[in-house]
Amino acid sequence: PKVTLSPPSLEKLKIGDSVKVTAEVHNAKPEDSPFTYNCGGTFDGKPEDNKKNATITISPKKPGKYELSVSVDGNRFHMGSASLKYEVADYKVKIERVPSETKPVPIGAKIGFKATLTVDGKPANANFIYRWQPHPEIEFSKLDSLENDVIAKFTRIGKVKVWVQVLEKKGEILTTVAESNQIEIDVIQ
Numbered sequence: 001p002k003v004t005l006s007p008p009s010l011e012k013l014k015i016g017d018s019v020k021v022t023a024e025v026h027n028a029k030p031e032d033s034p035f036t037y038n039c040g041g042t043f044d045g046k047p048e049d050n051k052k053n054a055t056i057t058i059s060p061k062k063p064g065k066y067e068l069s070v071s072v073d074g075n076r077f078h079m080g081s082a083s084l085k086y087e088v089a090d091y092k093v094k095i096e097r098v099p100s101e102t103k104p105v106p107i108g109a110k111i112g113f114k115a116t117l118t119v120d121g122k123p124a125n126a127n128f129i130y131r132w133q134p135h136p137e138i139e140f141s142k143l144d145s146l147e148n149d150v151i152a153k154f155t156r157i158g159k160v161k162v163w164v165q166v167l168e169k170k171g172e173i174l175t176t177v178a179e180s181n182q183i184e185i186d187v188i189q
Contacts, residue, residue, distance in 0.1 A: 002026045003072045003080035010086040013060050014168070016175040022055045023070040025079050032074035041083070042066040063090035063120075091124065091178040093117045093166045097185075098149065104186040105154055115148040115164045115180060128177060129167040138162065154187040161185075 006022045013019065023037055039050045044057040058068065069083035098112035105111055113132070117124040132140045132150050138160065141151035144167075154160060161182040167174040 001028045001032065001074070001079045003070065003082045005068075005070065005082045005084050009084055010058075013058070013086060013088045014091060014175075014177055015060050015062065015088060016177065018057060018059045020055050020057050021068060021084070023072055023082065024054070025072055025074075028074060028079060032076055032079065034075060035079065036073040038071040038073070039069070040071070041068040043068050058086065060088040063088045089119045090121075091117065091119050091166070093164060093178040093180045095162070095164050095180045095183055097183065104188040107154060107157055107187055107189060110151050110153045111185075113150050113152060113162060113164070113183075115166070117148065117166050117178065126168070129169065129174065131165045131167055133163050133165060134161070154185065157187050157189055159184055159186055 004024050004026065006024055010019060025035060034052070035054070036051050037054060039047045039056055042058070044059050050056055056068065056070065060066070065085065065087050067083055067085045069081060071081035072079040093115050095113050095115045098114045115130055117128060127146055129144050129146060130148050130150070131144050132152070135143060139153040139155060152162065161184050163182045164180045165176055166178045168177050
């Protein structure tokens with residue numbers, strides 16, 4: 001018998017991804033069933049809860065390098081084991097005022113913001129969606145845009161925090177890839 005994992009390898013994952021990996025036993029005889037799965041490494045759930053499941057879910061919570069291993073025991077003897085290494089990308093987004101300044105903004109004035117998204121320290125260049133916050137308290141020139149810059153109009157006095165969420169579309173679902181620090185803007189009369 002031989003144990004393999006399907007898929008046998010994973011592309012770099014992001015926080016928020018969810019991937020199912022299945023342990024497959026090849027060339028086993030009917031009398032070897034049922035199988036017991038012993039999972040190790042980083043995955044969803046506890047090893048004792050996965051003893052009867054051939055499929056394991058990975059849902060990364062933080063960036064880094066991880067491993068998943070599965071050892072399979074049959075009714076009569078050990079069937080084998082398999083493992084895979086995977087990596088979770090480190091996405092970060094930073095925002096700044098354009099032009100860069102810190103002075104207060106008069107109510108009703110418009111100022112620009114720009115977001116810079118990096119993955120593992122390098123510029124990220126996929127089709128990400130930039131969602132500026134807080135919406136609707138601030139009027140933004142565009143919402144849920146592929147462009148990383150925006151014009152904001154402030155309509156009330158006081159200190160306001162501005163930030164951006166970077167989203168990625170997977171099928172019909174938008175998942176958050178990164179959220180920026182908050183910039184405090186002082187809006188004056």
